[in-house]
Amino acid sequence: MTDLLIIGAGILGLSHAYAAARRGLKVKVFERSATPLGASVRNFGQALVTGQPPGIMLDLAQQSRDIWGEWARVAGLQLKRNGAYLFARTEAEEHLLEAFCAGRAREHGYNVELLQGAALRDLYGGQFRHHRAALHGRDDQQLYSREAIPALIRYLSQELKVEFHFSTLVRDVEPGRLHSTAGSFRGEQIIVCAGHDYQTLLAEAIADLNPQVCRLQMLRARPAVNLNLQHALLTGLSCVHYGAFADLPEAAAVQAQILRDAPHLHEHGIHLLISPTPYGELIIGDSHQYGSDASPFNAERVDDWLIELAEQTLGCTVQVVERWQGVYGARGPGPFSFLRAAPGVSAALMHTGVGMSVGPALAERNISGLWGDTA
Known part of the structure; x- marks a missing residue:
């Protein structure tokens, strides 16, 4: 047996x-x-530690990080262990990241660094200097699934x-x-x-x-310039989705700003994630639609919004080479x-x-x- x-x-x-x-x-x-x-x-192949809320999820993510490292060693996986960057695009997002670093990150041992000023301007030769700040989650990992x-x-x-x-x-x-x-x-x-x-x-x-099902719209694209991107990227939009940030008092201002300036992002559960592939392309997403079944029909405007967010974040245009639908179990x-x-x-x-x-x-x-x- x-x-x-x-x-x-x-x-x-x-x-x-x-x-x-x-x-x-x-x-x-x-x-x-x-x-x-x-x-x-x-x-996206993002194994995120930084976004997990304190408690069992953070513990599991930290333990999983070590297991991924072992798998990379024994199975020959290409695993980037240099972290991810979460960009603050607005003052409210910057204040939220500052509050996270000053409080929760220290209290619960998140391995993070907040880049502002010259440190942000030096990142990738100034490619992301149009942002206000960048949270470097050093324990975050990325692979090509x-x-x-x-x-x-x-x-x-x-x-x-x-x-x-x-x-x-x-x-x-x-x-x-x-x-x-x-x-x-x-x-x-x-x-x-x-x-x-x-x-x-x-x-x-x-x-x-x-339980429910969540469906997501995702893209693979080529940037118009050679970014040589080696990190996964997120923006302050993710702060209202991930438990590490979403319940902090400063998150309320970020959510209010989204509802005021871009309610369509809230309506479709859109927050930007970008992962580089080993071949110089970028995986871009995503949206969130919940229900008992996953509709097979994608909305072109959702892809347009994702592309617009990606180009704003990257500071360059992208050319889409592939589109698909992600589906996973949700809301149990x-x-x-x-x-x-x-x-x-x-x-x-x-x-x-x-x-x-x-x-x-x-x-x-x-x-x-x-x-x-x-x-």
């Missing part, structure tokens, strides 16, 4: 496979497509002997057994890591969590759930779009809870 059967080869499935396999457990992973195509490869996820799969398969079954749909799970298009398999524990698919497996148990009873649906049958779900940031450590926590700290 196999020790652990995992459904889903996204970041949560792979993180659970790693946590179990490094404990010496026998692991099999089942993925319905020939290669992962869900949220784990559609994202489309290549990192396959590299992690190769490492798990070749070095840790995890057995993968791709193009295999799991139809049903029950204590000790999994039924799929490749036959039935026995396992001591089964963990469903099926992303935003709430209906194929454990539908009744998952429905009790009342908390930021994540580990649901014990039946004896030996569990589901690991993210209810927010930070699976890359906290998933590796979350899986360690879940596997430890099932088998104890035997690593």
